[in-house]
Amino acid sequence: MKTLLLLLLFCRVSSTVKHTLRYFSTGSSGVSNLPELVTVEVLDDIQTARCDGIKKELDVKLDWQKKIFDNDPDQYKFYTNDCYRVYPHLFKTTMSSLKQIFNQSEGVHILQLMEGCEWDDETGKATGFLQYGYDGEDLISLDLKTSTWITPKAQAFSVKQKWDSDKDLIIDNVWFYTEICPNWLKMYLLHGKSSLLKTVTSSVSLLQKTPSSPVSCHATGFYPDRALLFWRKDGEEIHEGVEHGEILPNHDGSFQMNVDLNISSVSPEDWRRYDCVFHLSGVEDDIITKLDETQIRTNWEKPSNMTTIIIISAVVVVVVVFAAAAGFMVHKKKQDQKAPLDPENISELSERLKPET
Known part of the structure; x- marks a missing residue:
């Protein structure tokens, strides 16, 4: 290898x-x-x-x-x-x-x-x-x-x-x-x-959409486009579970690229064994980025304890309101069934029910 x-x-x-x-x-x-x-x-x-x-x-x-x-x-x-x-x-x-x-x-x-x-x-x-x-x-x-x-x-x-x-x-x-x-x-x-003939080194970040998504090692802002980006495990380049993206141009004339690592089979204790390496032709030192959960940028956020409490409280309030409303309707129906008829209403009803002569 x-x-x-x-x-x-x-x-x-x-x-x-x-x-x-x-x-x-x-x-x-x-x-x-x-x-x-x-x-x-x-x-x-x-x-x-x-x-x-x-x-x-x-x-x-x-x-x-x-x-x-x-x-x-x-x-x-x-x-x-x-x-x-x-x-x-x-x-x-x-x-x-x-x-x-x-x-x-x-x-x-x-x-x-x-x-x-x-x-x-x-x-x-x-x-x-x-x-x-x-x-x-x-x-x-x-x-x-x-x-x-x-x-x-x-x-x-x-x-x-x-x-x-x-x-x-x-x-x-x-x-x-x-x-x-x-x-x-x-x-x-x-x-x-x-x-x-200039050489501009890259900015390297670790990106992830969701906790179950691959971790993407993203390099951007480098020049020229003669560069390598790859994942290593214990210092050796790996290919299994790795997907390489193309080198793409940025609007300012620089370039960007990414390489994804599938972490579904990587145990948390083994994360420290992985790193991402960016090599730019003409530059002696490589940029090495350790696979570290605290360094991953993502749009997904874990719900905090306070958020969880608020959500649970809101659900409880909704349940109580619906229960109270249902109880009120049942109570009203029962009261309507037990209420005596008004004598005037009875008299009026009798007149309506008499057959015409």
Whole structure:
């Protein structure tokens, strides 16, 4: 088990030297509540820019990138030209061709493009990628090594042949994704390292809905997302009775995650043998949280003795009131049965009962 944990930690730590610059473009047809074309730039899982290709609006999120564009107008022009002119035309013509190829006339259709590069700052190796998806499935991608397009769809073979014939465009793409993109990535990391390469440790809490629910070890506020969270017993990681949650983003750019421990089979005297460990890549010290009932946060509250007394008293009062009311009704009924009839009433009743002559 220790070997497995060390391998997992090694893989997570090793991944810290790899950085990515990715562009996600999404075009839609027949969707009223989505923009027709939006491109998002993401650097190491942080959104740095967003462009609406139809409205021709480029929103640069981070100050350091704004300064880069101010100092390098050509790079800013490259962004706006692709966003405002190239991509709207590309997506419009490609979407139209795909509808004809797949014999589609109406309905909702989504065309997606993912492109960018990855750079390993330890080995210096850089790789690029360029691939399209259509209606949720892989459509076609560019093999940068062979400079040819690859498609798993038989219907898209005609698109592959057409794009393979444009040698100049393929050369430009290979040059951009293997040379320009990695250089931009390195430059962005250099200028934005104070925010991109930071490490922020987590706040760890123990949560529980009810006394019979699993105890959730919840870590939040950490950055980056390369982190591990697990339960141990006697210092050894455990998997039985443990359920891991996904790493989720917070609104401020940090992350959160949780791991649940089923305590139904854990005796109270064994609680002290369990603890939760949070490990953040790049940070030497782990955060260790003991399984302690006094440290668990919950919305469930045990009723106090005073609350119990009040509840019991209220119940007694209600019972007494109902008993008194029932006794009064029985007593009244008996009194009505015993009461003598009024002579005047008897006389009036007799007159009513006489037969008409």
